Amino acid sequence: MIGRLYTVVIDCPDPGRLAGFYEKLLSLSRQEDSGDYVVLRNAEGAPVVVLQRVADFRAPRWADPACPPQMHLDVMVEDLDVAEEQVLTLGATLLDGSDKPIGYRVYQDPVGHPFCLITPEGA
Incomplete structure (x- = not known):
């Protein structure tokens, strides 16, 4: 190690x-x-x-090679729909192409960093 x-x-x-x-x-x-x-x-x-x-912070843009995300977090949740409602209330934004009912969905935090909500099925 x-x-x-x-x-x-x-x-x-x-x-x-x-x-x-x-x-x-x-x-x-x-x-x-x-x-x-x-x-x-x-x-x-x-x-x-x-x-x-x-x-001189430049927010990443999802799926844009000119401003790549550089890193993202995977956050394990039990229920995507419940967790989605909570993160949207906190100021997150659901990103395009993230309409998956199970597995994972991709969001960005209030300043543009991407993160995923994942379920055990998506891990």
């Missing part, structure tokens, strides 16, 4: 605002908030997601 995943760092224009989205989406809590970055931790207290302010 070379190492272990410590955290995922997400560039964005406003870490404090985007942190609220990921707190609710991933059941995390705010551990640290400096204004330029926010650390979100899991129930065990480990940092999981860090949101980092980037002045």
Whole structure:
């Protein structure tokens, strides 16, 4: 083993605002908030997601090679329809071509990062 995943760092224009989205989406809590970055931790207290302010942030565009997504998160859910309603309420957007009834659907967070809601059938 070379190492272990410590955290995922997400560039964005406003870490404090985007942190609220990921707190609710991933059941995390705010551990640290400096204004330029926010650390979100899991129930065990480990940092999981860090949101980092980037002045010249360019949002990725789904399926556009000129602005590729560079990374995305898969979030396991029990029911796509229920989870979809919740993430849309938080400010996510369903992306084109994601009308799958089971398996997975692709969304973007409020600033454009793609993520998937997946079910055990889609994993």
